[in-house]
Each structure stands twice: as structure tokens, then as C-alpha cells.
Amino acid sequence: MEYRTVDEFTVEVDQDAVLRARTMTLRALTSSAWVGLVGAGLIAGLAAVMLAIAGPLGLINAVPAVLLGASGARSLRRVRELRALWAGQGVAPVAMRLSAAGLRLSIDAAPDSIFLPWAAVQGMRLVRRLGQQVLVVELAPGVGPGSPGVTGLEHPDVQRVLNRKVLGVRGLRTAVRVLRQPVSAIDQALAGFTDGRVRVR
DSSP, X not given: XXXXXXXXXXXXXXXXXXXXXXXXXXXXXXXXXXXXXXXXXXXXXXXXXXXXXXXXXXXXXXXXXXXHHHHHHHHHHHHHHHHHHHHHHOOOSEEEEEESSEXXXXXXXXXXXXXXXXXXXXXXXXXXXXXXXXXXXXXXXXOOTTSTTOBSTTSHHHHHHHHSOBTTBOSEEEEGGGBSSOHHHHHHHHHHHTTTSSOBO
16 A cells, blocks of 8 residues: 555554553552562561561561552552543553654553654554553654654653653553554554655564
């Protein structure tokens, strides 16, 4: 298919796949938090025994319990925040839109809010992390929130993914398993709209 003759190439999201992934994420985070809290309780019990045996010296064992307990409590709070956030936002129906003007992207917190003219896009990179394929948008050098024609990069959640690695990946990214279009079709559309300059690699 010749994508230069198409006004827009839309990459839809498999909403059921996103909901399943979110459920698995929340379960994993909850399990991890409870493991930490149970571990904190066991260490606190050991510290109490040591306090009875060794006196104040036994309090040294309480430090790991406090640290583990605090970490577990933070994780549970994060689970509640994520659950509320995802319940309020739902799932964006479209991951990206490609047109002659550029690339429009969605993230959970800002559906359809990021726009990059083609001059701001260097390419897309397909990476594998923990057995999952992730499609990462590579920005051209120097591109930021104030670049000509660029919108949405100033959003706090966008800045977070641009500046912090998640599972070893930094940047605007989408899990391939939630996309309704194959990577090969996205690559062809990129090539068509950019005369072959922007491709998936």
C-alpha cells in the first residue's frame, strides 16, 4: 500500500490487551508490597526477641524492618494511585496517527496530545525488554517542548518517560503487543510519509 496517498494512518490500541496488562501490573505490585510488609513483620518480631535477649543492642535489627515496612507501604500507596488513575482515564483508543504533517502520539495521561512534525522525528526503534517488544520514538537531536511545531512534550508524564528509564528504556514508547497494526505496516507508513527517511530499526 502506498501511504503517501492516504490522509492518515491510524494505529489503534487493543484495549482488552491494555486492561489485561494493567491488571497484571497491579497484581505484581500488590504482591511485591505485601511480601515487603510480611518481611518487615517477621524482622520486627526477630528484633523484639533480640531486644529481650540482648537488650538495646537488639534494636539494630529493627532498622531493616522499618525500611521494608516503609517500602511496602509506599508500594501499596502507588498501587492505589495507579488503580485510581487508570480507572479515571480509561484506555486511549489510538496509540499513534501518522500523516503528511507528522506523528501524533498518545500516552495514558494524555491521549492524542503529543504532536511531532517529521523534522522532529529521527526514527523508531524496536527493542526487547523482559520478553516484550517495545516501539520507541527517537527524537531528532535537540528536540524539546519549545521546538517548532512540537506540542505535548511539556506534559509532566511525558517529561517523566523522556528523562527516566523504565525497564531500561527511555523515551516515548508503546508495547507492541497492544497495537492493532503490525510493526511492518507502521514501518511502511513511516517510509511513505517521510520519503523513506523515518523508519523502524
